[in-house]
Amino acid sequence: MSTLPSILTDTARELVKQSSKRxxxxxxxxxxxxxxxxxxxxxxAGSSAVLERGFVTYSNxxxxxxxxxxxxxxxxxxxxxxxxxxxxxxxxxxxxHAQIAVSITGIAGPGGGSEHKPVGLVWFGLARRGExxxxxxxxxxxxxxxxxxxxxxxxxxxxxxxxxxx
Amino acid sequence: MSTLPSILTDTARELVKQSSKRxxxxxxxxxxxxxxxxxxxxxxAGSSAVLERGFVTYSNxxxxxxxxxxxxxxxxxxxxxxxxxxxxxxxxxxxxHAQIAVSITGIAGPGGGSEHKPVGLVWFGLARRGExxxxxxxxxxxxxxxxxxxxxxxxxxxxxxxxxxx
Numbered sequence: 001m002s003t004l005p006s007i008l009t010d011t012a013r014e015l016v017k018q019s020s021k022r023x024x025x026x027x028x029x030x031x032x033x034x035x036x037x038x039x040x041x042x043x044x045a046g047s048s049a050v051l052e053r054g055f056v057t058y059s060n061x062x063x064x065x066x067x068x069x070x071x072x073x074x075x076x077x078x079x080x081x082x083x084x085x086x087x088x089x090x091x092x093x094x095x096x097h098a099q100i101a102v103s104i105t106g107i108a109g110p111g112g113g114s115e116h117k118p119v120g121l122v123w124f125g126l127a128r129r130g131e132x133x134x135x136x137x138x139x140x141x142x143x144x145x146x147x148x149x150x151x152x153x154x155x156x157x158x159x160x161x162x163x164x165x166x
Numbered sequence: 167m168s169t170l171p172s173i174l175t176d177t178a179r180e181l182v183k184q185s186s187k188r189x190x191x192x193x194x195x196x197x198x199x200x201x202x203x204x205x206x207x208x209x210x211a212g213s214s215a216v217l218e219r220g221f222v223t224y225s226n227x228x229x230x231x232x233x234x235x236x237x238x239x240x241x242x243x244x245x246x247x248x249x250x251x252x253x254x255x256x257x258x259x260x261x262x263h264a265q266i267a268v269s270i271t272g273i274a275g276p277g278g279g280s281e282h283k284p285v286g287l288v289w290f291g292l293a294r295r296g297e298x299x300x301x302x303x304x305x306x307x308x309x310x311x312x313x314x315x316x317x318x319x320x321x322x323x324x325x326x327x328x329x330x331x332x
Contacts, residue, residue, distance in 0.1 A: 043312060058204075146169050
């Protein structure tokens with residue numbers, strides 16, 4: 001029995017196991033998933049040794065102030081962009097003691113979509129101290145708001161697991 | 167269909183509705199719930215106008231650095247205490263633009279309990295600009311880790327709704 005779907009908690013359990021084994025600590029910077037990634041990780045007993053902290057930066061002010069994402073970058077590219085995903089992940093590292101950070105910024109819907117940035121578009125950032133930050137773009141089409149959020153949270157957990165194992 | 171239990175999303179829906187109507191913005195500072203409160207609020211469409219930001223301060227360093235909770239306060243009273251709950255809620259206000267902030271710090275288990283601080287003990291803080299911060303203590307006994315977290319998240323959503331309506 002779990003508060004979150006087993007697909008999320010099972011993935012989080014493996015992530016916590018692998019991170020604990022390697023003594024790697026994590027941070028999350030979430031926009032459209034709004035805390036789901038941190039909630040999934042912390043559902044697992046022993047996660048306190050793994051999740052150093054999480055940022056739920058729903059507003060642009062939060063992205064700028066809590067993560068240090070330049071306001072001009074948001075204005076130029078939009079909050080849902082490769083550039084902002086990259087800056088969010090790096091900001092999460094800079095503003096924490098974690099070794100690896102993931103960021104998620106997307107359009108969960110139902111509103112907010114456009115031709116070039118449809119509902120379901122999500123950008124991810126994966127930052128690791130001393131390495132170049134990676135980004136990934138996914139479009140979770142044909143999913144509603146909770147489906148997009150859940151798929152995005154799952155992808156973020158997978159990205160973290162992959163990074164921890166590397 | 168929702169990623170989170172309907173008891174949480176139904177409560178969050180009412181909170182977002184009441185907050186939107188009154189143009190009140192919210193912040194969360196979560197320890198043992200690890201992002202569940204923010205995740206429940208952001209599950210609701212339109213919540214971007216309501217949740218200004220959230221802090222998942224799982225480590226003591228996060229409580230100190232992201233929320234400004236004095237390290238000495240944590241050392242003196244422990245992370246799960248009325249004093250730290252109070253400082254977390256006020257820190258969430260101070261480090262955001264929200265009008266109302268809730269904090270949650272507790273022992274979700276299975277480990278970490280003691281005679282005076284059993285598994286299931288959760289302290290809540292409710293801070294509002296210009297008002298005295300309120301605290302509440304609950305012991306969610308006979309619940310496992312996910313049960314404690316879920317009950318604590320629900321209580322935090324209720325505290326926020328009550329504060330928004332007041």
